[in-house]
Amino acid sequence: MKRELPLLMTAVIGLLMLLSFFVPHHVVSVPADFLQQCAVIVVAFGYVLGGANALRVNLEGIAKRQPDWPYKLVLVVTLVFTVAVGLKEGRHWQDDHSTSMFLYNRVYSPMQGTMFALLAFYIASAAFRAFRVRTVEAGLLAAAALIVMLGRVPVGDQMTMWLPEPLRLGAVQDWIMNVPQNAAKRAVLMGAALGVMATGLRVILGIERSYLGGGD
């Protein structure tokens, strides 16, 4: 019963959600809508669970004085502080001079921006040290990357102004994006969609049981 009940629930709910695409009758649509609302609530609770888990794992790390424990301490302090500030300010968190907005605009936003900005530096370094052309395939990849990289920015067209228009970097880049790239992407999308459908059916029919845990 421990395994059969979840399998039955999955099958019934999966079939109901599938049916709701095709049957607009309220017998199907009302429970389907209810389940969708449940999904939204479950996702929201997921954040609470995630926060609690982050707290537990990092507190454990601090207690055991793991090698990187000072970073864990920073994480725990900032997590608790941000949540406490949010709870204290409640509905007024968006007011002009609220601490929440200060934390968002002056800490969270610049730090996230910095993380992404660092990528530019590491990409340049990786391009110099790691992008090695050793095979024909790698050569094709490198050529396509160079054309797209230069063709996507206005300087690419400026560099090839002397060529006829269809041969300029911008035009060649457009062709790469619209023809070979699109064909490959479409194949990946269709493959992934078929895979999702197959997995969904396997879950509904109870063939795929790995989500239940226990290894079978």
Add this chain to the structure above:
Amino acid sequence: MGLAWLEKLDRRWLFLIVGLLVLGPLVRPIGVPLGSSKPVRQFHDAIAALPSHSIVLMSCDYDPGGKPEMVPPTRTAFRQLMEKHCRVVITCLWTGGSGLVDETIEQTANELRAKGMDIVYGRDYVDLGYKAGYEAVMVLMGKGIANAFPQDQRANRTSSLPLMHEVKDYSSFVLLVNISAGYPGTKEWVQQVNARFHLPMISACTAVSAPEYYPYLQSGQLRGLLGGMAGAAEYEKLRGEKGSATRGMDAQSLAHVFVALCIVMGNVVQWTKRRTAP
């Protein structure tokens, strides 16, 4: 000696060059001439073709990490919509994005007010803020927008806002403008909303995710696409604006040239090494 010294080049030199190439044009712009590609013109034309006073859904799915690429198209699209006298309902499906989106929209609205436009929150635009649930929220909105967002970003009851009296579900909108930095974003809106509720849609996305959306553009599911800062800059040019995307294009152009040069030089060094090896 040849190019052997390049192999042992300290990567901090590369970091320094990238830093200078990015900072230089931001301080002293070069003004690389911009063109306008077909997907960008389609994006612009899709909004230009909207009837006045129509209601548009604008989902801004990004957070501060995508600010340089995502904020410029948000501003320009919102300006174009307001100048077309469209009414805009804004949503955000990214946890950390709603504050930035609200700030961006409010700043743009204030700029337009300063120019003499009569724009009122609640009547001309509404920011419904963030809702957790990814695709489930998209589907839930199809059953009723107020159902999915009972309150707006500023904690007003959605039902109390005049604009929302005219908004029921996706059938109330004539267009979906999605500004997307990843998941959930354009792909999910196409799959869950465009395909299911037949809501026409255009997208502005990060450069890295643009290739993923080209099939949707070619199939007509997307009616226009702005890819990254380059797309945003071209859109600004079409609108006759000189925003932050246009200013950033010089820096991005030089950085791209340098990365391309790094790939070429890195390989030249390796080939030379292999040739000279005993």
